[in-house]
Amino acid sequence: MLQLKVIREEKKRILNGLRKRNWNAAQLKVIDQILKTDDQRKACQKELDDTLAESNRLSKEIGQLMAQGKKDQAEQQRAQVLAMKESIKTLEDRQRTLATELDNLLLSVPNCPHSSVPKGKTPDDNKVYKAWTKPFPELPEDALAHWDLAKKYNLFDLELGVKLTGAGFPVYRGQGARLQRALIQFFLDEAVKAGYEEIIPPHLVNEDSARGTGQLPDKEGQMYHCTVDNLYLIPTAEVPVTNIVRDDIIPEKNLPIKMTAYTPCFRREAGAWGAHVRGLNRVHQFDKVEIVHIEHPDRSYKAHQDMLRHVSRLMAKLELPYRILLLCGGDMGFASAKTFDFEVWSAAQKRWLEVSSVSNFETFQSNRLKSRFRDAEGKIQLTHTLNGSALALARIVAALLENNQTPEGIRIPKALWKYTGFKMIK
RNA sequence: GGAGGGGUGCCAGAGUGGUUGAAUGGAGCGGUCUUGAAAACCGCCGUACUCGUAAGGGUACCGGGGGUUCGAAUCCCUCCCCCUCCGCCA
Incomplete structure (x- = not known):
């Protein structure tokens, strides 16, 4: 706040x-x-x-x-x-x-947008910050969407998920499961190389933590709630990881704190079903590697750019066509002061899919978290917090499968070979 | 889950109803001394809200919440957490 x-x-x-x-x-x-x-x-x-x-x-x-x-x-x-x-x-x-x-x-008051944030009401008013200028992958007329590819190669099974749990809980198997694990490993390794400390946080959080990052009281319905113990399944690693610094006064020399974490993410997303949410486009449980910065206020926008570069590098290594959007005031999240979205081109669906959202919250979260630092003069100030997906798996997998399909099988980008152990899905 | 013990400042650790925001020690910071360092000595060393130009003042906080009392870190209730023993168990 x-x-x-x-x-x-x-x-x-x-x-x-x-x-x-x-x-x-x-x-x-x-x-x-x-x-x-x-x-x-x-x-x-x-x-x-x-x-x-x-x-x-x-x-x-x-x-x-x-x-x-x-x-x-x-x-x-x-x-x-x-x-x-x-x-x-x-x-x-x-x-x-x-x-x-x-x-x-x-x-009830959302964060104040940064001066560089464009005016606008809907996603159509978002500005293309970095466009994709190279050609899109050419697919044959009979190219399959990822949900059909999944059937063909037995990569994940949504119906089986319904049997075990309910709609929106995919079961990955075989090469599909392996690809999932490979991506997680790849993203974590890249983050650690970029100077992030790896964290394995709890996947359930208490009320204080949910309040700290702003999921409560507002977005209560979006989280799965274990009422017996009053704990919430995390909708993103941002929640437990950012709460690490809740109520802390950090010595200035320890800033920035850069952390990364892989976790499954659980989202109820009630009532958001439709034709465009087939397959892995929108699910209740997905995997994500998150990056989080706790920053000095003077350096948070530089850090924001660093995060953008990190995510861009991941996209490039995965050889995926992507673009970066600067969100307009109307499309930005409640807590954010400035947000960039990454969208990947899904060649068979012929759509852009959001795979990452990189935001600077300035002091909006730290104010609630009481995440502070002691500056050179000994005065206590709020830190800035930032986070971004690096990256969200389900949709990356969707794009990867669709864009790389060939008559011989699905090509795996070179950067993943050492993690998957195979170069083609057959 | 059962029985017992305990949660006090950055850390360790006193305090069991009154002038205690909290002894003492350590760490840290500043200073004296020293060629330099160490040692010794002196001083400073919580957070939030609030009044004030400032100096300085007020209030709240000793795990959380509630209660008793003119007055609570200290007594009572309740919840949470930690430790030890027993049970169960991946």
């Missing part, structure tokens, strides 16, 4: 940013409401603190009076403090109500 201090001091910038997210005048009123509520909260807090200070002072004196044997006076002050209790309780209740109200208001 946005910092109150920033809303107060840079109100104009925030309002302009929210307009980029297509907020209308009525919606923008929330900002003034936040400031007003905060004023009320402060006034109430002050009154409470003053009352408590008085009550504390009197109570302390009672101890001294007792020690001096002045019993009557002690008794008199005791009555005095007792009388204050009711107003303290009233003030506390009011203070709590205002604080909750303020918190809810703050929670």
Whole structure:
């Protein structure tokens, strides 16, 4: 969530940013409401603190009076403090109500887009940041979509997944399973080479963690919830990995913290079914290697570019046609200040598929996480957090299978040979 | 799952109802001394909110929440976590 201090001091910038997210005048009123509520909260807090200070002072004196044997006076002050209790309780209740109200208001405001983020309402307004200029793979007329290729070569089985679990839980097998494992290994190795620390986090997180990265309270319905233990299946490794620095004050010299993790990702995605979500295009469980940065605010946009380069390199090594989009204000995620999407060309479906989203959240997440660092002057500041997929497997597999199909079988890009142990799927 | 013990500041570790935001030691930072270093000595060394131009002040926080009391790190309830023993088990 946005910092109150920033809303107060840079109100104009925030309002302009929210307009980029297509907020209308009525919606923008929330900002003034936040400031007003905060004023009320402060006034109430002050009154409470003053009352408590008085009550504390009197109570302390009672101890001294007792020690001096002045019993009557002690008794008199005791009555005095007792009388204050009711107003303290009233003030506390009011203070709590205002604080909750303020918190809810703050929670409803998305991150302020970076100045370089274009205006726009829908995905059509996203800017092509880096286009694919080379030719697309030429496929014969009878080229198969990946779900048909999967049947032909026995690579994964969605119907079997239905039997075991339900729709959207693919069962990978044979060379399909091996390819899956090869990609994970490849992505992790590349990330480690690029200086990321490898993490194997828990695949279930508690409420605090889900709140830390902003899945709660908003996107509750998108996560699988184990109610008996009140734990959530992670929708992305971002959740456990970013929460590693929750409530921490990091020495400046330890920044940046770069971490990578492979995890399965679980998404309920209720009600999002349609013709374009066949096969691996949208599933409830998929594998992903995530990269996460905890950065100094001065360097976060440079890091953002570094992440872009890292993902580009992966795409190039996999020999996949891709493009990079700079998301417009209307299409950006709630918590993000700036997001680039990577899309891979799926030659048989003749569609772009989103395979990575690389975002800078600035202090939006750290504010909630309380992820801070101590700067050179010893002052405590919020860190910037960033993350990106590097990469999401299911759709990469879809594109890989479709683009590389030949009459002899499916060609495996050279970079994967040492991981798959085979050069062709037959 | 059963029985017992415990959760205090960066770490170790006192504190069991009053002037304790918290003894003491260590680490860290600054200084004196020294050719330099070490040792010794002196000082500083929590977070959040808030009032104030500042100096400085106020409030909250000793695992989380609630309660008793004029007053709680200290007493009570409850939840969480850790350790030891037993049971079960990949």
